[in-house]
Amino acid sequence: MEKIIVEQSPPLSGVVRVSGAKNSVLPILAASLLSTEKCILEDVPSLKDVEVLCELLTSLGADVLRKKANIIEVNSKNLDNDEAPYDLIRRMRASFLVMGPLLARMGKTRISLPGGCAIGSRPIDLHLKGFKALGAEITMGNGFIEATAEKLIGTTIYLDFPSVGATENIMMAATLAEGQTLIENAAEEPEIIDLANFLNKMGANIKGAGTDTIRIQGVKKLTGTQHTVIPDRIEAGTYIIGAAMTGGDVIVENVVSFHIHPLIAKLREAGVYIEELDNERIHVKSNGNMKTIDIKTLPYPGFPTDLQAQMMAMLSRIEGASMITETVFENRFMHVDELKRMGANIRIDNRTAILEGVSALTGAEVSATDLRAGAALVLAGLVAQGKTIINNIYHIDRGYDGIEEKLRGLGAIIYRQEM
Numbered sequence: 001m002e003k004i005i006v007e008q009s010p011p012l013s014g015v016v017r018v019s020g021a022k023n024s025v026l027p028i029l030a031a032s033l034l035s036t037e038k039c040i041l042e043d044v045p046s047l048k049d050v051e052v053l054c055e056l057l058t059s060l061g062a063d064v065l066r067k068k069a070n071i072i073e074v075n076s077k078n079l080d081n082d083e084a085p086y087d088l089i090r091r092m093r094a095s096f097l098v099m100g101p102l103l104a105r106m107g108k109t110r111i112s113l114p115g116g117c118a119i120g121s122r123p124i125d126l127h128l129k130g131f132k133a134l135g136a137e138i139t140m141g142n143g144f145i146e147a148t149a150e151k152l153i154g155t156t157i158y159l160d161f162p163s164v165g166a167t168e169n170i171m172m173a174a175t176l177a178e179g180q181t182l183i184e185n186a187a188e189e190p191e192i193i194d195l196a197n198f199l200n201k202m203g204a205n206i207k208g209a210g211t212d213t214i215r216i217q218g219v220k221k222l223t224g225t226q227h228t229v230i231p232d233r234i235e236a237g238t239y240i241i242g243a244a245m246t247g248g249d250v251i252v253e254n255v256v257s258f259h260i261h262p263l264i265a266k267l268r269e270a271g272v273y274i275e276e277l278d279n280e281r282i283h284v285k286s287n288g289n290m291k292t293i294d295i296k297t298l299p300y301p302g303f304p305t306d307l308q309a310q311m312m313a314m315l316s317r318i319e320g321a322s323m324i325t326e327t328v329f330e331n332r333f334m335h336v337d338e339l340k341r342m343g344a345n346i347r348i349d350n351r352t353a354i355l356e357g358v359s360a361l362t363g364a365e366v367s368a369t370d371l372r373a374g375a376a377l378v379l380a381g382l383v384a385q386g387k388t389i390i391n392n393i394y395h396i397d398r399g400y401d402g403i404e405e406k407l408r409g410l411g412a413i414i415y416r417q418e419m
């Protein structure tokens, strides 16, 4: 089995380029099902999740072509299947984002229920509430959801929680609905704006993406387009935290700095020097002496849950007490036990982790229980004494394009080994 080995490394130093955002490219690939013409996507990251979604699009009848390492063309003219099987949905929750486009384009779809995962039960009730409100009939049985709609009709949909996936799925379905749809209490993440921009370039009429109310005026059809995916703010944040905790000096390129203002604010509070060089580059510098801080994850523009584990790795070595409260997912503390194997002193009280900083972490054999838990263990490994051996690294490959190469470029000692 392949494992990632991280050895105690010098402070990170140099320049690292961030790839296109996983959480943008996945809904955008799903949205390409809505068009009857070719869509060209640029700055597509090389990720396992992208491969899985491309496999799913192909199984639905789309032609998917990787033109260059980071360019993908999708032509969904000849869709001939409306069923998304368990095997592909199980491997990646974002596969469920094909439901809205298939319903709008084909008038029916049969999708495996996604089930829970390591970070929580992750229900899909809000997605279904939206489809029903648009006029779809939904039945469930044998582990599948079936949805049919002769035509979708625009309406007002209030989301009980600003779910990213539900906002995206409903927004995609509504592009081809008759009349106007309003999504209220919508998610405001930058990836929602990127998806709306992509859909608008295809001929959709969406206004308000990035605010809590999105207005979609349905159109008859969507055409082909070309689109460059926005930079991955979570990948950027991971390298920025890595630079901070190793006492490094790093320039992170291809990052939209206002997308990571919540992170920048918290790192500055901890005493890290961060300069926004322009709107695409960030300079991070630290002498490794940081102050404790408290963090609470929230939907955007709050502190992102996808950077919670990495911040925990950082805070586990800062002298004094810190608190991290996770409000987005009910079970996103799986990395705590792994960090404890490396010597961290963390206690969980309900949705809050209470950390007492230790002077040193020590390398150990650990397991990446989910994607960001894996990233946190990589970062912890950079500062831990000795060697850290990370198992279940397929989680890391889901969401980090070339993590070892990028970190090695900054001077880290990290490699992959068959063991």
Ligand SMILES: CC(=O)N[C@H]1[C@@H](OP(=O)(O)OP(=O)(O)OC[C@H]2O[C@@H](n3ccc(=O)[nH]c3=O)[C@H](O)[C@@H]2O)O[C@H](CO)[C@@H](O)[C@@H]1O
Binding pocket: 022, 023, 024, 026, 093, 094, 120, 121, 122, 123, 124, 125, 126, 127, 128, 161, 162, 163, 164, 165, 166, 187, 299, 305, 306, 328, 329, 330
């Ligand atoms: C591919 C992708 O973009 N993944 C991101 C997306 O996941 P995802 O779209 O799954 O996250 P959501 O925003 O939907 O989930 C947030 C919370 O809402 C709950 N919920 C969601 C849908 C629903 O129908 N009912 C319901 O109760 C979830 O269980 C969770 O507790 O946003 C999350 C929150 O920023 C990120 O951590 C993920 O990286």
Ligand SMILES: C=C(OP(=O)(O)O)C(=O)O
Binding pocket: 093, 094, 119, 306, 371, 372, 399
């Ligand atoms: C939770 C994440 O992704 P997904 O929604 O694809 O599981 C993540 O990117 O941290």
